[in-house]
Amino acid sequence: MLEHEMAAMVRYLHHSIVVPSIGRGPIVDLMETRAKESMAHAKVLGNKVMALGGHSSVKVSEVFEPGPQQTTREMLEEDLEEEKKAVEEYLELLQLVKDDVPLEFMVRSIFLEEQAHVESLEIMLREESTTRRGSK
Ligand SMILES: [Fe+2]
Numbered sequence: 792m793l794e795h796e797m798a799a800m801v802r803y804l805h806h807s808i809v810v811p812s813i814g815r816g817p818i819v820d821l822m823e824t825r826a827k828e829s830m831a832h833a834k835v836l837g838n839k840v841m842a843l844g845g846h847s848s849v850k851v852s853e854v855f856e857p858g859p860q861q862t863t864r865e866m867l868e869e870d871l872e873e874e875k876k877a878v879e880e881y882l883e884l885l886q887l888v889k890d891d892v893p894l895e896f897m898v899r900s901i902f903l904e905e906q907a908h909v910e911s912l913e914i915m916l917r918e919e920s921t922t923r924r925g926s927k
């Protein structure tokens with residue numbers, strides 16, 4: 792999970808830099824925030840590895856790079872897919888640590904944030920026409 796959070800940090804930072812379109816400002820801010828949240832998750836996981844007597848990894852999982860043709864929507868769709876994977880992985884981890892209360896709380900708090908990330912991206916990716924319909 793730590794290496795996935797490191798990758799999320801890199802992916803969001805990259806997206807904040809390369810996101811195209813006239814209205815990119817709010818998305819740049821959002822991507823920067825997500826990069827910082829991923830860093831916070833990586834720190835929590837890394838600090839726990841250290842606390843348990845291990846050595847925190849410096850490795851970063853592979854980050855998808857389709858190049859400059861990727862649209863803003865495609866970037867957000869990629870982010871949504873990655874967030875959904877994170878939710879699944881933390882849910883699995885939650886089962887593994889369920890008998891260790893402090894660890895369970897730690898994983899649960901990250902899991903809730905990942906779930907919120909999924910939901911916020913799903914709202915962003917809704918077609919505007921469906922929410923505007925009927926309003927004049
Ligand atoms: Fe995360």
Ligand SMILES: [Fe+2]
Pocket residue numbers: 799874877904905908
């Ligand atoms: Fe996330």
